[in-house]
Amino acid sequence: MIIVNSDRASKSLAWVSIALGVCALLLSFNGQDLWRPDARLAFLTLFTLSVGATVLVKVPKAKAYIAASDVAVFVAILLYDNSVATPLAALATLTAAIRFDRRLTRPLVAAALAAVATFVSAWGANQLAAWGVVPQSALLGINLFIMAAVRAVISAAPAACATVMAKGQSRIVTYFSTSVWGFVVYLFMASIAGLVGTASAWVSVDVAFAVLAAVGLAYHACSLYMKEGTARQGEGTPDGRLSLPSEGSESLRRAFNDAPTGMAILSARGDLLRVNRSLGKMLGRSEEELLRSGIQEFVHPDDLGPVLAGVKDVIKGKELYLRTDIRHPLKDGATAWAHWSVGRFFAPYTDEVRLILQAQDVTGRKLAEEKLLHDACHDILTGLPNRALFIDHVKLSISRARRREGSLFAVLFLDLDRFKIINDSLGHMVGDELLIIVARRLERCVREGDTVARVGGDEFMVLLDDLQDIGEAITVAERIQNDVKIPININGHEVFTTMSIGIAPCSAEYDNPEDIMRDADTAMYRAKSLGKARHEVFDKTMHAFAVNLLQLETDLRKALERDQFFIHYQPIVSLDSFHIRGFEALVRWAHPERGFISPMDFIPVAEETGLIVALGEWTLHEACRQMHHWQHEFPSQDPMFISVNLSTKQFNQPNLIEQVSDILRTTGLNPRALKLEITESAVMENIEVATEMLRQLRALGVQLSIDDFGTGYSSLSYLHRFPIDTLKIDRSFVSRMSGNNENTEIVRTIVVLAQNLGMDVVAEGVETNEQLALLRQLGCEYGQGYYFSRPVSDVEAGRIIADTRALQPDRAIGDGRRLPRINVEPGTYTATPAA
Ligand code: C2E
Numbered sequence: 001m002i003i004v005n006s007d008r009a010s011k012s013l014a015w016v017s018i019a020l021g022v023c024a025l026l027l028s029f030n031g032q033d034l035w036r037p038d039a040r041l042a043f044l045t046l047f048t049l050s051v052g053a054t055v056l057v058k059v060p061k062a063k064a065y066i067a068a069s070d071v072a073v074f075v076a077i078l079l080y081d082n083s084v085a086t087p088l089a090a091l092a093t094l095t096a097a098i099r100f101d102r103r104l105t106r107p108l109v110a111a112a113l114a115a116v117a118t119f120v121s122a123w124g125a126n127q128l129a130a131w132g133v134v135p136q137s138a139l140l141g142i143n144l145f146i147m148a149a150v151r152a153v154i155s156a157a158p159a160a161c162a163t164v165m166a167k168g169q170s171r172i173v174t175y176f177s178t179s180v181w182g183f184v185v186y187l188f189m190a191s192i193a194g195l196v197g198t199a200s201a202w203v204s205v206d207v208a209f210a211v212l213a214a215v216g217l218a219y220h221a222c223s224l225y226m227k228e229g230t231a232r233q234g235e236g237t238p239d240g241r242l243s244l245p246s247e248g249s250e251s252l253r254r255a256f257n258d259a260p261t262g263m264a265i266l267s268a269r270g271d272l273l274r275v276n277r278s279l280g281k282m283l284g285r286s287e288e289e290l291l292r293s294g295i296q297e298f299v300h301p302d303d304l305g306p307v308l309a310g311v312k313d314v315i316k317g318k319e320l321y322l323r324t325d326i327r328h329p330l331k332d333g334a335t336a337w338a339h340w341s342v343g344r345f346f347a348p349y350t351d352e353v354r355l356i357l358q359a360q361d362v363t364g365r366k367l368a369e370e371k372l373l374h375d376a377c378h379d380i381l382t383g384l385p386n387r388a389l390f391i392d393h394v395k396l397s398i399s400r401a402r403r404r405e406g407s408l409f410a411v412l413f414l415d416l417d418r419f420k421i422i423n424d425s426l427g428h429m430v431g432d433e434l435l436i437i438v439a440r441r442l443e444r445c446v447r448e449g450d451t452v453a454r455v456g457g458d459e460f461m462v463l464l465d466d467l468q469d470i471g472e473a474i475t476v477a478e479r480i481q482n483d484v485k486i487p488i489n490i491n492g493h494e495v496f497t498t499m500s501i502g503i504a505p506c507s508a509e510y511d512n513p514e515d516i517m518r519d520a521d522t523a524m525y526r527a528k529s530l531g532k533a534r535h536e537v538f539d540k541t542m543h544a545f546a547v548n549l550l551q552l553e554t555d556l557r558k559a560l561e562r563d564q565f566f567i568h569y570q571p572i573v574s575l576d577s578f579h580i581r582g583f584e585a586l587v588r589w590a591h592p593e594r595g596f597i598s599p600m601d602f603i604p605v606a607e608e609t610g611l612i613v614a615l616g617e618w619t620l621h622e623a624c625r626q627m628h629h630w631q632h633e634f635p636s637q638d639p640m641f642i643s644v645n646l647s648t649k650q651f652n653q654p655n656l657i658e659q660v661s662d663i664l665r666t667t668g669l670n671p672r673a674l675k676l677e678i679t680e681s682a683v684m685e686n687i688e689v690a691t692e693m694l695r696q697l698r699a700l701g702v703q704l705s706i707d708d709f710g711t712g713y714s715s716l717s718y719l720h721r722f723p724i725d726t727l728k729i730d731r732s733f734v735s736r737m738s739g740n741n742e743n744t745e746i747v748r749t750i751v752v753l754a755q756n757l758g759m760d761v762v763a764e765g766v767e768t769n770e771q772l773a774l775l776r777q778l779g780c781e782y783g784q785g786y787y788f789s790r791p792v793s794d795v796e797a798g799r800i801i802a803d804t805r806a807l808q809p810d811r812a813i814g815d816g817r818r819l820p821r822i823n824v825e826p827g828t829y830t831a832t833p834a835a
Pocket residue numbers: 570585586587598599600603616619644645646647677707708731764765766767784785786787791
């Protein structure tokens with residue numbers, strides 16, 4: 001008997017087999033007397049139904065077993081005829097098969113095939129004897145051979161068919177391997193049967209019965225012992241394999257069903273054969289639903305490939321277990337995570353590969369991990385990707401650009417203009433709120449798939465992928481600028497802001513993200529320096545400019561210790577008397593290779609790098625020392641003052657007061673002779689702090705002047721609160737003054753304002769006679785500009801002071817080093833350079 005355990009044994013095959021079996025049974029009875037029971041027959045039948053049915057011999061290399069009862073069948077063929085052997089074979093097979101397949105069809109098929117095989121072999125044995133072609137001495141041997149061969153060939157047929165259907169292997173190969181090995185086993189049994197049959201001629205039935213009973217008892221005791229042993233080891237069947245819960249004990253089944261982890265038993269094809277409650281709960285599906293499904297129906301498509309590959313290795317025995325985390329899409333759209341552990345075992349008796357799955361719900365842990373990961377690469381305030389993630393995205397874009405020729409993407413560097421002022425004046429809460437709103441506005445300005453990141457305090461970056469041309473990036477930049485400048489109401493404050501944007505167009509030539517981001521930054525820097533609230537597209541010259549700037553920074557660090565700085569002095573003249581009232585100290589840098597560098601170029605760099613603190617201290621000291629020297633050289637009733645510029649950084653320096661008073665002390669200059677020039681924007685950036693700083697400087701006795709007045713956005717209402725001595729009208733108004741134009745009106749307003757507040761006024765950048773005349777008309781007290789003198793060296797400045805001391809009141813200084821003659825006629829002033 002060969003028992004098949006295949007889900008795919010086709011029904012028709014089964015019915016054909018059963019029909020053949022019935023025919024064999026009917027034929028075996030045909031023409032024969034009905035059974036004449038004797039002791040031997042009773043013994044054979046008893047053996048078949050008891051010991052014979054429980055002892056199974058595995059067919060090597062095939063998933064089949066042969067029951068020991070087949071020995072009895074062979075004996076029956078030898079001692080009786082078809083009428084006994086055929087029903088006995090059917091009975092023996094049915095009894096053995098029904099033990100592990102309670103669905104009747106398969107045992108019936110096996111029994112029918114056994115009947116057919118037995119009928120054919122019994123008929124063959126009879127024919128051989130009847131024909132007398134075989135010598136009597138060889139008859140038994142040949143009989144046994146034929147019996148074994150016929151049984152093996154016929155019984156293996158459905159097994160072979162089933163295997164072929166299930167696995168698609170070559171039918172011939174399977175069939176042969178099963179029948180050949182089956183034949184070996186059958187031949188072995190037939191040989192025993194031959195011995196038993198021969199022996200039965202001279203051994204009495206009682207003795208045989210006793211021997212067999214003893215053998216049966218011994219076998220039973222032995223199998224009991226083996227079972228107990230393996231049960232202690234916690235394993236399954238005596239051959240050390242796991243057993244299926246469906247075939248195991250009730251307690252095992254219950255343990256499976258009620259296990260807190262999800263469990264399932266799967267076929268090698270991934271069909272679920274058994275599932276437990278926990279698995280159903282975890283996957284949000286009923287057990288019935290799961291049993292109708294395959295692995296692919298509840299594993300996330302992205303995980304399916306690796307899972308199937310892993311399972312394959314387990315099936316082949318390359319790996320003992322598959323252990324991995326898997327996503328399960330749930331019906332409500334959510335995703336559950338499970339830790340899978342998949343192992344292999346063989347189904348008892350049939351030897352088919354089965355998989356046992358244990359699935360532990362790890363959704364909570366995974367979500368926590370995901371959140372950690374998300375936080376690690378996102379900005380907490382705005383939820384946007386941070387710099388690290390942005391760099392990753394740019395890397396991807398670079399490699400994409402390499403793969404696809406001609407593809408273009410762009411990186412935008414965006415910086416909020418005046419964010420610091422908003423943050424300092426309205427508070428950090430408003431600042432944070434503003435950043436969040438700006439983040440959301442940026443997101444709505446880009447397409448899906450583009451990346452918006454926050455890379456610094458008020459700095460953002462945008463990655464625009466798949467561009468046709470750079471015009472698209474410019475369009476996005478414009479959209480952002482328009483969107484960002486819409487006023488925002490935060491806690492009752494109307495906040496306006498703008499953005500400066502640098503655009504770096506990128507193709508495959510870039511190697512690393514940092515280079516792209518640096519170029520976008522450079523372009524942004526350019527946009528800022530060109531007046532903010534605008535965008536600039538990066539070009540190579542900007543890079544040169546940036547490199548240049550970097551070099552400047554390096555050189556600047558060395559310049560102070562190498563004595564490359566010096567000061568030029570520009571006179572400040574009374575427009576009434578044309579006497580020199582003081583000088584403005586203007587720092588100069590003599591670069592060893594590049595010659596003179598304008599303070600406009602290096603002061604911002606010094607500010608950015610913090611070098612301004614040391615440089616400012618040096619300038620202040622040098623200017624005070626120089627003025628103290630002049631005051632001694634040219635004593636006067638009305639001593640001159642020295643104006644020194646303070647940059648924003650210097651002004652915000654906490655130890656400024658200390659520094660100034662130290663310098664005054666060491667140089668011996670009277671504090672009233674020092675006038676500090678602070679720009680309007682430096683004061684307005686942080687009104688509270690600035691007011692306090694101004695008050696303390698004032699307390700030292702120092703004079704204070706607001707530089708470039710009129711260009712900032714100072715609120716006039718604040719002005720009276722500051723302890724200011726002088727307003728310095730910005731050059732841009734003075735140089736554009738003409739007749740009664742707008743600039744003249746501005747100058748007039750500033751003069752009146754200063755008079756009302758008890759301050760005096762200095763007009764910067766006086767270049768022409770007309771400007772001078774207008775300023776005098778408007779009542780401006782002091783002037784400074786090329787009309788009188790360019791900034792000059794200390795030596796020349798000393799000479800000018802000496803010269804003007806000897807001047808008539810109708811003469812003043814002018815045109816660089818020479819003193820112009822000024823004709824004082826009512827209403828008109830003309831300057832004639834001195835010969
Ligand atoms: P500022 O304080 O507004 O200085 C006046 C600038 O106007 C000087 O340029 C001066 O040379 C120029 N100027 C004077 N008269 C005329 C004129 O009639 N026409 C024209 N077109 N320009 C005139 P300079 O020396 O290049 O300084 C530029 C800026 O650099 C200064 O502007 C100031 O903000 C800064 N700076 C100069 N020296 C120092 C310093 O020692 N410390 C600090 N913190 N900043 C300084």
